[in-house]
Amino acid sequence: QSVLTQPPSVSGAPGQRVTISCTGSSSNIGAGYDVHWYRQLPGTAPQLLIYDNINRPSGVPDRFSGSKSGTSASLAITGLQGEDEAEYYCQSYDSSLSYVFGTGTKVTVL
């Protein structure tokens, strides 16, 4: 089954802006299915950050924003903070009737 591709790692200094890409295919993101983003701290369950490409659940700071175009999507984190150091995953749906996750990106705050 399909997997969405993310960069293994991104880094930035406190206060900077970082972006994480999520590349899919014509059977998932390119087919029009929405993209969702999660943050996972070590030893804990993932937390929904962005749903339906651009929406933030209640309680998620507006420093996090999402976008989608074609077969890809992106998560942007502005005003980077130490607490943002975590693993981030994108997720979508595939025409093969399966949910698909990204490969994960480790964000490091320098």
Place this chain on the structure above:
Amino acid sequence: EVQLVESGGGVVQPGGSLRLSCAASGFIVSINYMIWVRQAPGKGLEWVSVIYSGGSVYYADSVKGRFTISRDNSKNSLYVQMNGLRAEDTAVYYCARALDYGGGLDIWGQGTRVTVSS
């Protein structure tokens, strides 16, 4: 409070079976889309199975024919029966609720660890 609590993990020999449970509170399992996701040690998230409100079920190719997802409306709980376990099934298993069809997963359990080893 809206939450999911998994149980049933443990150590099992290759070829063995295990049933994981996921008890929900604060919402009704049967009218939601419920999902199992797993994470092998040091690896990323992998979708395992989904059961829709109408009862349709789907599985990842890696578990098809070995795992069975189900729910008990009277207990407001979700389950996954895992048979023919392999070393590569070793992971933390999470249950989660999907916002809608193909949607984001807004509620996650704390996870339960399954280790397949002789």
